[in-house]
Amino acid sequence: MEQTWPIMSPNTHTQRVLDLARQKGTLRSRDLDEIGAPRVILTRLTTTGLLEKTGRGIYRLPDSQVSEHENLLAIATKVPQAVFCLLTALQFHELTTQLPRRIWIAMPRGSHTPKINYPPLKMVQFAGDSYAEGIEVVERDQVKLRIYCVAKTIADCFKHRNKIGLDVALEALKDAKAQKKASADELWRFAKICRVANVMRPYLEALE
Template identity: 70%
Template sequence: MRPDTHARQVLDLLAQKGMLRPSDLDAIEVPRMVLTRLSAASLVEKVGRGLYRLPERDGLEHESLTTIATRVPQAVFCLLTALQFHALTTQLPRQVWIAMPRGSHVPRIDYPPLKMIQVSDAAYAAGIEVVERNQVPLRVYGAARTVVDCFKHRNKIGLDVALEALRDVRAQRRASTDELWHYAKICRVTNVMRPYLEAIE
């Protein structure tokens, strides 16, 4: 098969998937050096260690999230990142917040900068929503779960951020008190949240 055919296969796969790792080429039997040549010719862009995209994908919404989701499929976006995703905060986080199962190591990613929390198995799985962006599935905690997490990790992000998120989620009718209470029990933060939930009733 001619090299230009290999290049076309890679570009087609990138258009379909949004992002590629060199190992993805094994499935279509294309040498990995094709990615290097396409990158040198500015036909594809390297966005991190072993991660490539089409250059015209610059500036796409949630780009840093798709980068992480491709590299670390078990990561769940949480706290400030999830708040921003759900438009429940005025904060602009400097890092991407992810939740991983207890005992996980911080993923080795050069960019974007990560902040990881470890979560017990039962709490880790609760409230995950899968949303596709740029052909990449993103795992993000839903609005109610995210607000509860903000109270649980108030020492990391600030009680003011948690209170703002609670006000916004109720004002926008994105979560009921029952939903918030459900996740407060799972995350063992009912005593902390009780006075605030009672105040907004």
């Protein structure tokens, strides 16, 4: 049976939308379905300055604190199946001095690149366990971010060393071991999953 909502005045809708934005931090247009508010309210609130639009279908309160992971939040909101990987995952785990100009995401083999104007994306396609294994779910500003764990990220960096540079992969490996962010067993497991065991073996042995 279709759910119906009581008729409410625009002012009531406005307050409920603002309350929802305050509660969620990042408000998506489809979130208004939860409270039965028409989406045109978002346009009115943006025009009057009570909300600000940070991306297509994404809003927040003007005085809300900007998250350091705001670009990741925007992508996670628009592309829930995306997994942050490679340079973006290294930066998230504080294992690189690189400042990537694009957000790196992994998608299942056969996926189309998401149509997002900003932030700029770099998509890689993984298949089977290479895509599904090692995903951590981290919540930031009430948005769930899917990101590969440290060991999986390092194995991916060796796998895609031609794209990001072997020096970046080696730096991440050394820092992860020094900071005890990944064990030898974890690194070896993902080296095999990503089919770079032979490539990583001498570097892993050198750090033992």
